[in-house]
Amino acid sequence: MAGTPPAPLEAECRPRAALLEHQHRRLTMLLTALHGRNRFYTRKLDDAGVRIDTLRFPDDLHRLPLTTKQELAADQDASPPWGTAHTEPLDRYTRYHQTSSTTGRPLRWIDTNDSWQWVLDCWKAVYRAARVTGADRIFFPFGFGPFLGFWSAFDAGSQIGALCVPGGGMSSQTRLELLETVRPTVVCCTPTYALRLGEVARASGADLAAGSVRLVIVAGEPGGSIPATRALIERGWGARVIDHHGLTEVGPVSFECWDAPGALHINESEFIADVIDPVSGAPVPDGDTGELVITNLGRIASPVIRYRTRDIVRLRREPCRCGRTLASAEGGILSRADDMVCVRGVNIYPTAVEAVVRRFPEVVEYRSTVSTRDALHSLALEVELARDARDTHAVATRVAQALREAVGLTVPVRVAAPDTLPRFELKARRFVVDGGRKRETGDEP
Numbered sequence: 073m074a075g076t077p078p079a080p081l082e083a084e085c086r087p088r089a090a091l092l093e094h095q096h097r098r099l100t101m102l103l104t105a106l107h108g109r110n111r112f113y114t115r116k117l118d119d120a121g122v123r124i125d126t127l128r129f130p131d132d133l134h135r136l137p138l139t140t141k142q143e144l145a146a147d148q149d150a151s152p153p154w155g156t157a158h159t160e161p162l163d164r165y166t167r168y169h170q171t172s173s174t175t176g177r178p179l180r181w182i183d184t185n186d187s188w189q190w191v192l193d194c195w196k197a198v199y200r201a202a203r204v205t206g207a208d209r210i211f212f213p214f215g216f217g218p219f220l221g222f223w224s225a226f227d228a229g230s231q232i233g234a235l236c237v238p239g240g241g242m243s244s245q246t247r248l249e250l251l252e253t254v255r256p257t258v259v260c261c262t263p264t265y266a267l268r269l270g271e272v273a274r275a276s277g278a279d280l281a282a283g284s285v286r287l288v289i290v291a292g293e294p295g296g297s298i299p300a301t302r303a304l305i306e307r308g309w310g311a312r313v314i315d316h317h318g319l320t321e322v323g324p325v326s327f328e329c330w331d332a333p334g335a336l337h338i339n340e341s342e343f344i345a346d347v348i349d350p351v352s353g354a355p356v357p358d359g360d361t362g363e364l365v366i367t368n369l370g371r372i373a374s375p376v377i378r379y380r381t382r383d384i385v386r387l388r389r390e391p392c393r394c395g396r397t398l399a400s401a402e403g404g405i406l407s408r409a410d411d412m413v414c415v416r417g418v419n420i421y422p423t424a425v426e427a428v429v430r431r432f433p434e435v436v437e438y439r440s441t442v443s444t445r446d447a448l449h450s451l452a453l454e455v456e457l458a459r460d461a462r463d464t465h466a467v468a469t470r471v472a473q474a475l476r477e478a479v480g481l482t483v484p485v486r487v488a489a490p491d492t493l494p495r496f497e498l499k500a501r502r503f504v505v506d507g508g509r510k511r512e513t514g515d516e517p
């Protein structure tokens with residue numbers, strides 16, 4: 073990349089008091105725009121007795137009603153297909169996406185040209201933080217379907233002047249050939265797929281680390297902020313990893329800080345973040361873990377107010393060494409509230425298992441199965457090892473030992489035959505409950 077890296081915007085470095093003032097102004101504008109036009113939120117605000125003109129901020133934020141995915145799904149069921157959470161007449165909407173939920177049916181999400189442009193502007197903040205400029209060439213090895221996925225990253229990339237190369241509808245081998253031909257400097261994909269492409273490259277004798285890619289932006293799963301997973305991707309690609317997190321219903325909320333790896337900045341210029349106890353709904357102070365709740369300030373045509381993301385985070389609001397004053401989610405997305413399982417009295421998150429397993433470079437794929445057949449539940453792990461791995465039994469023993477130390481459980485570890493565990497492109501489903509019901513490890517970017 074030529075020239076100096078893009079600096080943070082002034083709007084990302086405001087003193088907290090000025091940021092709060094800005095958020096208050098934008099929130100008032102949003103609520104005023106919704107009330108009377110957006111049927112879903114007019115009803116919710118009226119039911120909660122919210123008076124927009126006398127709302128104090130941030131003290132009254134908790135008086136705004138929470139929004140859940142179930143509520144939006146029920147609204148779409150009651151008024152199919154789009155529901156009533158729209159601010160503009162339906163003929164203004166130009167983009168359709170849907171969530172990729174494996175539990176329940178997906179939410180349908182539509183945008184106008186204006187609300188889509190706001191989403192793209194939020195992605196530009198991700199690129200700025202990742203030091204991506206118009207001089208870059210960005211490759212998207214991703215099946216472009218109805219998931220919002222990297223559509224927004226693609227459009228935002230071309231708007232900043234980078235050459236954007238779609239990699240949908242092709243095999244991993246064909247993607248590697250395209251990579252060789254167009255020589256991108258940046259790759260955007262899920263952490264799982266970054267590892268998978270590395271595995272396919274190795275099997276065909278190619279060395280990604282010697283290639284053109286200097287940066288891998290990952291999203292869609294928490295892996296980008298799990299130290300062992302990111303180290304594996306960075307080694308395999310010879311490239312820096314930058315993590316990003318967003319939701320279809322919310323937009324591109326956060327980006328990893330270049331100067332403080334392992335923390336995600338919440339783009340508070342465009343989103344209001346508060347954190348609640350996922351069970352009681354009570355506010356949680358900065359520094360404690362809880363569920364991230366997001367209000368997006370600029371997607372006026374299809375907004376969410378105090379949306380429960382189900383993502384567990386720990387927020388800090390001290391200024392960062394990069395100059396930004398935006399809140400930071402320490403350690404990224406720590407887990408998904410819905411993913412926790414209780415095994416023999418111990419609460420286990422899939423991210424905790426991943427953080428251990430990825431410390432073993434010999435492990436190319438794995439699957440954990442929680443059996444709920446007896447009351448105490450049990451957890452078992454299968455690992456698939458690299459073809460050249462030696463003494464596979466010893467590796468399994470070391471993985472079991474590391475799991476015992478990290479999560480406090482004795483977990484049987486079985487070595488699976490090469491190429492027998494499923495591989496994933498979009499979202500990995502490595503946490504299986506009872507061999508039947510699958511669990512997600514995150515929402516799509």
Ligand SMILES: [Zn+2]
Binds near residue numbers: 329337393394395
């Ligand atoms: Zn920072």
